[in-house]
Amino acid sequence: MEIRDYIKQGFETYYAKYSQVTEEGFCRWMRPDVPAEMKVVDTDEEWSIWKLVPSVVNEDHIGAMEEEYGLTFPEWYKAFISTYHHYFDIIPEQAVDEPLDNVRNMYNPLLCRLGYLPFTWDEEYGKIWCIDLREDAGEGYGAIYEIEHETLFDLDEERTDHAKLKESLIFLYPDFKAYFDHTFLEG
Incomplete structure (x- = not known):
């Protein structure tokens, strides 16, 4: 299995594991101000359940970060930051509107x-x-x-x-x- 497919499968598995909605209508993947393209259901509610969205981060974006950092990123990490837009709470969030901002904040x-x-x-x-x-x-x-x-x-x-x-x-x-x-x- 290719690295990107492995990362994709891992993200999807983790997302599915915690995607249950309680009787009160809450879910671990619920948060405020979710962009429309990341909402599971497009509503005008402040809080929405977000979904994984294929990433627009590409080799040029990653290459620019590598140059900024003065490092060559490993293939696993490149796939990790360029497979999906997400709001996971255990790694820097990668929203569609600012996909690498939180990753850059780790510098x-x-x-x-x-x-x-x-x-x-x-x-x-x-x-x-x-x-x-x-x-x-x-x-x-x-x-x-x-x-x-x-x-x-x-x-x-x-x-x-x-x-x-x-x-x-x-x-x-x-x-x-x-x-x-x-x-x-x-x-």
């Missing part, structure tokens, strides 16, 4: 300078999750780590080296696929 100059791509956060505990993109990382290439946002912001953006950063990173997953499987298919 951190220190992490990117040292070869780590920040891609999501743990809002409850204030931890940023990132992908190790360094070619010399050996078996850990592409591994997923977390760092406390307070710790990250206390590090000197210009002087912190990889060894100092590594002291603050906590290993989570061996690669992006393992993260994706755990989050979208097993969770």
Whole structure:
């Protein structure tokens, strides 16, 4: 199965898992100000259930972000940010009107300078999750780590080296696929 198809299946599985509407008419995928093209039912209500919509994010959009970040994104991540527009609550939202704005908000100059791509956060505990993109990382290439946002912001953006950063990173997953499987298919 191609990566994009795998991501698509994972998003659809996760969406279906939590799409039940309660007797009171609520659903996990309900939110205010959903654009018309993302609404399950087009109503004038403030709160609506949103649906997955095929993404308009393309290679040019991703290439521009890679240039901004000074990194080459892995294929798994490219598929992850360019398969569907969504309002999932466990990753940066990607609405149709601003598909990469919340993804761009994950940017951190220190992490990117040292070869780590920040891609999501743990809002409850204030931890940023990132992908190790360094070619010399050996078996850990592409591994997923977390760092406390307070710790990250206390590090000197210009002087912190990889060894100092590594002291603050906590290993989570061996690669992006393992993260994706755990989050979208097993969770």
